[in-house]
Amino acid sequence: VYRGSVKDFQGFDANQDAEALYNAMKGFGSDKEAILDLITSRSNKQRVEICQAYKSLYGKDLIADLKYELTGKFERLIVSLMRPPAYGDAKEIKDAISGVGTDEKCLIEILASRTNQEIHDLVAAYKDAYDRDLEADIVGDTSGHFKKMLVVLLQGAREEDDVVSEDLVEQDAKDLLEAGELKWGTDEAQFIYILGRRSRQHLRLVFDEYLKIAGKPIERSIRGELSGDFEKLMLAVVKCIRSTAEYFAERLYKAMKGLGTRDNTLIRIMVSRSEIDMLDIREVFRTKYEKSLYNMIKEDTSGEYKKALLKLCGGDDDAAGEFFPEAAQVAYRMWELSAVKVELRGTVQPAGDFNDDGDAQVLRKAMKGLGTDEGAIIEVVTKRSNAQRQQILKAYKAHYGRDLMADLKSELSGSLAKLILGLMLTPAQYDAKQLRKAVEGAGTDESVLIEIMATRNNQEIRAINEAYQEAYHKSLEDDLSSDTSGHFKRILVSLALGNRDEGPEDLTQAHEDAKKLADVSSNDSSDSLETRFLSILCTCSYPHLRRVFQEFIKMTNHDVEHAIKKRMSGDVRDAFVAIVRSVKNKPAFFADKLYKSMKGAGTDERTLTRIMISRSEIDLFNIRGEFIDLFDKSLHHMIEKDTSGDYRKALLVLCGGED
Numbered sequence: 001v002y003r004g005s006v007k008d009f010q011g012f013d014a015n016q017d018a019e020a021l022y023n024a025m026k027g028f029g030s031d032k033e034a035i036l037d038l039i040t041s042r043s044n045k046q047r048v049e050i051c052q053a054y055k056s057l058y059g060k061d062l063i064a065d066l067k068y069e070l071t072g073k074f075e076r077l078i079v080s081l082m083r084p085p086a087y088g089d090a091k092e093i094k095d096a097i098s099g100v101g102t103d104e105k106c107l108i109e110i111l112a113s114r115t116n117q118e119i120h121d122l123v124a125a126y127k128d129a130y131d132r133d134l135e136a137d138i139v140g141d142t143s144g145h146f147k148k149m150l151v152v153l154l155q156g157a158r159e160e161d162d163v164v165s166e167d168l169v170e171q172d173a174k175d176l177l178e179a180g181e182l183k184w185g186t187d188e189a190q191f192i193y194i195l196g197r198r199s200r201q202h203l204r205l206v207f208d209e210y211l212k213i214a215g216k217p218i219e220r221s222i223r224g225e226l227s228g229d230f231e232k233l234m235l236a237v238v239k240c241i242r243s244t245a246e247y248f249a250e251r252l253y254k255a256m257k258g259l260g261t262r263d264n265t266l267i268r269i270m271v272s273r274s275e276i277d278m279l280d281i282r283e284v285f286r287t288k289y290e291k292s293l294y295n296m297i298k299e300d301t302s303g304e305y306k307k308a309l310l311k312l313c314g315g316d317d318d319a320a321g322e323f324f325p326e327a328a329q330v331a332y333r334m335w336e337l338s339a340v341k342v343e344l345r346g347t348v349q350p351a352g353d354f355n356d357d358g359d360a361q362v363l364r365k366a367m368k369g370l371g372t373d374e375g376a377i378i379e380v381v382t383k384r385s386n387a388q389r390q391q392i393l394k395a396y397k398a399h400y401g402r403d404l405m406a407d408l409k410s411e412l413s414g415s416l417a418k419l420i421l422g423l424m425l426t427p428a429q430y431d432a433k434q435l436r437k438a439v440e441g442a443g444t445d446e447s448v449l450i451e452i453m454a455t456r457n458n459q460e461i462r463a464i465n466e467a468y469q470e471a472y473h474k475s476l477e478d479d480l481s482s483d484t485s486g487h488f489k490r491i492l493v494s495l496a497l498g499n500r501d502e503g504p505e506d507l508t509q510a511h512e513d514a515k516k517l518a519d520v521s522s523n524d525s526s527d528s529l530e531t532r533f534l535s536i537l538c539t540c541s542y543p544h545l546r547r548v549f550q551e552f553i554k555m556t557n558h559d560v561e562h563a564i565k566k567r568m569s570g571d572v573r574d575a576f577v578a579i580v581r582s583v584k585n586k587p588a589f590f591a592d593k594l595y596k597s598m599k600g601a602g603t604d605e606r607t608l609t610r611i612m613i614s615r616s617e618i619d620l621f622n623i624r625g626e627f628i629d630l631f632d633k634s635l636h637h638m639i640e641k642d643t644s645g646d647y648r649k650a651l652l653v654l655c656g657g658e659d
Helices: 014-025 033-039 044-058 062-069 073-082 085-099 106-115 116-130 134-141 146-155 166-179 188-197 198-212 217-223 229-244 244-256 263-272 278-289 291-300 303-313 325-339 354-365 374-381 385-398 404-411 414-424 427-439 446-455 459-471 476-483 486-496 507-518 530-539 542-556 558-568 570-598 605-615 622-631 635-642 645-655
Strands: none
Touching: 014 033, 014 062, 014 374, 014 404, 033 073, 033 146, 033 303, 033 385, 044 062, 044 073, 044 486, 062 073, 062 459, 062 476, 073 303, 085 116, 085 134, 085 263, 106 229, 106 244, 116 134, 116 146, 116 278, 134 146, 134 374, 146 188, 146 229, 146 278, 146 414, 166 198, 166 217, 188 198, 188 229, 198 217, 198 570, 217 291, 217 325, 217 605, 229 244, 244 263, 244 385, 263 303, 263 605, 278 291, 278 542, 354 374, 354 385, 354 404, 354 486, 374 427, 374 645, 385 404, 404 414, 414 558, 414 645, 427 446, 427 530, 427 605, 446 486, 446 507, 446 570, 446 605, 459 476, 459 486, 459 645, 486 507, 507 558, 507 570, 530 542, 530 570, 542 558, 542 570, 558 570, 570 605, 570 635, 605 645, 622 635, 635 645
């Protein structure tokens, strides 16, 4: 099925189009609207014919005339559309390696994403256009393992056999693990050989097998074992093997997000993919970034340049509100990755040489007399497990007849005080306190209620209920009921029971549950959409729900999260989305919340503090891994950049390391 956004123009006449372009550029000024309308609505093959007809009719070079008449980004875009794909790639690579410096990102994008045939065509076009050998030019302009992998890709010799050997899949996964994670140093040659030569179908299965035996995706190992441009190239190869459309969707998003636009990248991708997989890229873009590619281009560009890009894009998926097979495939793959059992690890471990009385003395000394030694307090509190902190509380009381919490509260202030005091509470006490703050006073902080209630397991929920009753002499359920309403209240009350099933998946029942979630035809108010989602999402076990989500994708070509966002609103939508994300990949859910707490102007210190405290002994190490996978920057780096003083020092100790 053709997945490009630009198709052959029906009733095409090369001479007529050549004449129209000549008239648009004749005389003073040029009719840019006519030029962009014509060129963006013809296929590349038809544009090549127009160039030939233009030369035959007028004895002039159409590309040269377009360059003369047009300017800036619009000119670059239109001229790029006139070149055959292989010659377009050749020009991009020539520009990338000419002059001072090298545009490694351009080399990576083109060579990691092209098929064998496209590579062969590129090499021939480069030779024809510049009378030079592409491999020799790249070898002369790059170095090290980066150069070696580029040369391998330039051969266009990736295996294309769809028949896969299970034994070879297992062996390649094992070889990659032994070449990186299990080896002192890294055997880069093994990564180059396997990732540069094996077929796409084979490598997808290798990546699945690697995840099973390593307990982490291959991307995370590449980030840990490789570096620099070589690391970026290998990550691009892996992304393109998994989904070329997803790779380009990410490249387009990064080209436009934040201040400024990377126009060269935007032009190159919009031109090169317009007749290959632009529809797939659009679908994945809409799913991953909750915004259509069309709208992002519209907001980020202007003038004729914008109009031409929007024509190449081919449509607005926000307006259509559809969800397509390629996006479903990406969602299904993300589900499969999340379903693999990975060991959860905190970043705070029990201190090996722990002495509760000695720690109590250090803390007392740090707070006695004039001034406070915040560094000593941070050193003790952040480097002890919660169970050890509880012992310190008792030792401090026994030794000095004083309440350590009260002393800390009087000596510390601001964000550091909230962090240190939070660490001294038991996890259940801390969660109970956060929930109490969320419901007391004017207004309710629904986001806190959702975050805690949607992510805690049965044992944690029951402990929170006990701590809440003990601290506030009220039941958590009563406070949630009095402070919320409607379906949202019912969701929270159901979660507060801590009665989620803990059994394995039931495939037959999962299929039936997926059918219930997919059914939009029921008019029975007692069986509303929200009631059906509540009865399944709030009561079924995590393994079972993962199977339900898988069945839902098979049945509808929709991800369940997409369906929730489309059919619900407000706090009910947010609560169900949080449950789904927690079931799919809890560390990724918290990584996203941490990123949002620090991105942009200002820092949401309440959220940052709450998550760093509550996950430090559960899965903060895994959250760090998801953070760098999702946002291409480490949690440590972002905390370092976004916070300051003793608060930053304490957070960085909890973070546990730079990735």
